[in-house]
Amino acid sequence: MAKLKGAAVFGQSGGPTSVINSSAAGVFLTALKSGCITKVYGAANGIRGILDGKLYDIGCEDEKELFYLKNTPSSALGSVRYKLADAAEDETDYKRLLEVFKQFNIRYFFYNGGNDSMDTCNKVSKYMQKAGYECRVMGVPKTIDNDLYGTDHCPGFGSAAKYIATSLMEVYQDARVYDKGSIMVVEIMGRNAGWLTGASALAAMKGAGPDLIYLPELPFDREKFLEDAAKIARANNGNCMIAASEGIKYADGRYVADSGKRDKFGHAQLGGVATALGEMLREAIPEYRVRTIELSLLQRCASHCGSKTDVEEAFEAGKTAVEMAVAGKTDFCVGFERTTGKNGEYGCEMKLIPLSEIANTEKKVPREWINEEGNFVNEKFIEYALPLIQGEADYPREDGLPRFARLKKVIAEA
Numbered sequence: 001m002a003k004l005k006g007a008a009v010f011g012q013s014g015g016p017t018s019v020i021n022s023s024a025a026g027v028f029l030t031a032l033k034s035g036c037i038t039k040v041y042g043a044a045n046g047i048r049g050i051l052d053g054k055l056y057d058i059g060c061e062d063e064k065e066l067f068y069l070k071n072t073p074s075s076a077l078g079s080v081r082y083k084l085a086d087a088a089e090d091e092t093d094y095k096r097l098l099e100v101f102k103q104f105n106i107r108y109f110f111y112n113g114g115n116d117s118m119d120t121c122n123k124v125s126k127y128m129q130k131a132g133y134e135c136r137v138m139g140v141p142k143t144i145d146n147d148l149y150g151t152d153h154c155p156g157f158g159s160a161a162k163y164i165a166t167s168l169m170e171v172y173q174d175a176r177v178y179d180k181g182s183i184m185v186v187e188i189m190g191r192n193a194g195w196l197t198g199a200s201a202l203a204a205m206k207g208a209g210p211d212l213i214y215l216p217e218l219p220f221d222r223e224k225f226l227e228d229a230a231k232i233a234r235a236n237n238g239n240c241m242i243a244a245s246e247g248i249k250y251a252d253g254r255y256v257a258d259s260g261k262r263d264k265f266g267h268a269q270l271g272g273v274a275t276a277l278g279e280m281l282r283e284a285i286p287e288y289r290v291r292t293i294e295l296s297l298l299q300r301c302a303s304h305c306g307s308k309t310d311v312e313e314a315f316e317a318g319k320t321a322v323e324m325a326v327a328g329k330t331d332f333c334v335g336f337e338r339t340t341g342k343n344g345e346y347g348c349e350m351k352l353i354p355l356s357e358i359a360n361t362e363k364k365v366p367r368e369w370i371n372e373e374g375n376f377v378n379e380k381f382i383e384y385a386l387p388l389i390q391g392e393a394d395y396p397r398e399d400g401l402p403r404f405a406r407l408k409k410v411i412a413e414a
Helices: 020-032 047-051 063-071 092-103 115-131 157-175 201-205 222-235 273-284 308-326 379-389
Strands: 006-012 037-043 055-057 106-113 136-141 182-188 212-214 240-245 289-294 332-340 346-354
Touching: 006 020, 006 047, 020 037, 020 063, 020 106, 020 308, 037 047, 047 092, 063 308, 092 106, 092 115, 106 115, 106 308, 115 136, 136 308, 157 182, 157 201, 157 240, 157 308, 157 379, 182 273, 201 379, 212 222, 222 240, 222 273, 240 273, 273 289, 308 332, 308 346, 308 379
Parallel strands: 006 037, 006 106, 106 136, 136 332, 182 240, 182 289, 212 240
Antiparallel strands: 037 055, 332 346
């Protein structure tokens, strides 16, 4: 296939992670060295920046700062939650995107995100094909929720899982210093998939983690929950640690922590499940002290606790997206295929997943990886998650503090 000459644009979307910028580094450093990519742009706040014509000229950045991106958390270009309408119903945004693509001669579009972001990527790809505008579109996976379809795991999950397991091991020690114990409820991110909450079992594997784990994959039974917590507390001097996904639901589908509000994608705005469970416990077994913790944003920005495996795989995902697009591939998202070496060692290979398959499709924790009672995960989950948290990220420091990338963010001119 003939080489396609033109500029490339890369955007970040959705919730940040501690390694999303490692993927950005993979895209930028690879694209800048490509002979057929004439200019490399970064979109300010994802698809919104392209619609606004606000692009950063990545060629103006110092190369060392692009390398620092590998260990810089959050979205260096800025993120967005913006839902494109179906082109068949409203072409306004698509016509504007095509206008900007032509204005900057953009022939390569890379979009970094999770389920909703891959929906955006898929819609842009299909519209450009329909419009007859040659532009190679590649999705770069990202989500701590680990719920993207078709890939063994997602960049961001390993580091978040490592932070969660580490934090729960630390909290476990703190919670047991007094002569009378307490019931500790820890709220962990995860709307409809419980991968992150399941990762708390890695702490339990080391003897310093939760006694009970509740995932959104199974209905939440209030009475059984209170019964289980009380039984454990009574047997352990009042001590019981509980890890719960923010998205746990009752059998009728209601979220335990549904605020009643909805975002632009129609998703329930969650938060407060630890508080809700804490109130249930205080009412049902008032003789025990109850404490609640919400890890919140720390789960996705704790690059100091990053997994080297995660950082390197995230970089490779961005690099592969560019290499595949330059080679002629389009309308795909990069995915991970797990491999096993001769001695059982973990390995990971890059693959491509059609955007139409990955967009808006959630991957959940298999039922067979959850115990029969539905209040913990089993050894299959441990075997899956443990390799993903391995290694310590090369974490640069300056005066004892993290050294993050400092981008100039020079506005590009067509």
